[in-house]
Amino acid sequence: MLLITAIAATLVLQTTELPAPTGDASVPAAETVTTPAPPPTDAATLIARFDAQYAAWADLIAELAGRKARERYLAELLLPVITRSDLDEGASGEILRETRDTIADVETANTQWALAQLAPERFAAFELEHPRLAADLLRWAGRDEAGGARIVAALEPVAMAGRYDAQAFAQMADALAMSQNDRQIYGTIAACVDGRREPARLRRPAELDDRRAALGLSAMEDAWAALIAEEGESCEAVSPSPE
Numbered sequence: 001m002l003l004i005t006a007i008a009a010t011l012v013l014q015t016t017e018l019p020a021p022t023g024d025a026s027v028p029a030a031e032t033v034t035t036p037a038p039p040p041t042d043a044a045t046l047i048a049r050f051d052a053q054y055a056a057w058a059d060l061i062a063e064l065a066g067r068k069a070r071e072r073y074l075a076e077l078l079l080p081v082i083t084r085s086d087l088d089e090g091a092s093g094e095i096l097r098e099t100r101d102t103i104a105d106v107e108t109a110n111t112q113w114a115l116a117q118l119a120p121e122r123f124a125a126f127e128l129e130h131p132r133l134a135a136d137l138l139r140w141a142g143r144d145e146a147g148g149a150r151i152v153a154a155l156e157p158v159a160m161a162g163r164y165d166a167q168a169f170a171q172m173a174d175a176l177a178m179s180q181n182d183r184q185i186y187g188t189i190a191a192c193v194d195g196r197r198e199p200a201r202l203r204r205p206a207e208l209d210d211r212r213a214a215l216g217l218s219a220m221e222d223a224w225a226a227l228i229a230e231e232g233e234s235c236e237a238v239s240p241s242p243e
Contacts (some may be wrong), residue, residue, distance in 0.1 A: 057129065060117065063135060067110045074103055107143065114140035117146050118154035127158050148176045159215060166216040175201070184213055187220050190227065192235040197228065 061196035080097060082092045105225055116139045117123065127134035138155075141147045152173050157171035170186035177184050191200040199220070202208055209219045217223065 034135075053129065057126065060126065062129070063113075064136065067113065068136065070106055071110065074106060078103075085220070111140050111143045111147075114138075114152050115144060117141075118150045120153050120157055123154040124157040124161070126129060127163065128161075131163070152176050162216060170212070170215060170217060174200075186215065186217065187223070190235075192237040195234055195236070197231070197233055197235045199224065 005206055040049070056113075078095070082095055117126075117137050118141060123134065123137070126137075139153060141154075142149055152169075155164055155169055157174070158164045159166060167188070171188045174184035174186050174188045178189060178200060183201040184199075185200055185203050187199050189200040192196050211225075212218065212220060
């Protein structure tokens with residue numbers, strides 16, 4: 001039944017969007033706040049913009065649409081069949097077993113293709129123009145457990161520009177660093193040491209507040225005080241699960 005759930009989720013998540021930018025209200029996402037220029041009104045500028053956007057993104061968007069349609073088509077082929085109430089006993093399971101390789105091949109191809117679209121500078125430009133489609137790329141890329149580094153790298157300029165939830169990005173980047181036996185970057189992960197909660201190992205602690213401010217987060221001292229106020233200073237270390 002997990003495969004059925006995954007296929008159904010594919011239909012629902014076609015319109016997934018990036019998390020809304022939030023960050024800390026007390027800290028701007030960028031140091032300088034500028035008033036956006038009014039949109040152009042002359043034909044020459046708008047025609048040039050049309051031509052530039054079409055040249056930049058038409059092939060990518062067409063490819064994404066085709067790949068999304070293929071996944072949707074698989075779901076539309078399979079779901080009405082395996083959910084029928086009049087099937088022979090065991091037929092549903094047999095159909096799933098015989099079709100899972102086709103589904104897996106399509107999903108794997110789409111996942112790897114999505115990961116290949118995550119060059120940070122180009123992805124940031126694409127997300128600025130087409131945030132919902134960029135979210136589709138991220139969702140597919142996230143199906144590969146080994147794709148975390150590419151996803152974090154692609155999202156960094158987006159988060160720095162204030163277009164992705166700052167806290168969510170910081171936690172993602174810190175979790176990735178810790179999973180690679182590295183030091184966390186933004187100080188979002190706590191460790192339990194001798195029964196007391198403290199930040200897990202930090203990369204260049206003297207620069208921590210600068211990194212947090214660049215992302216739109218409050219100073220570490222303030223964030224840590226809020227964490228302790230909410231969860232308390234004492235803690236219990238989690239023992240590793242027996243093998």
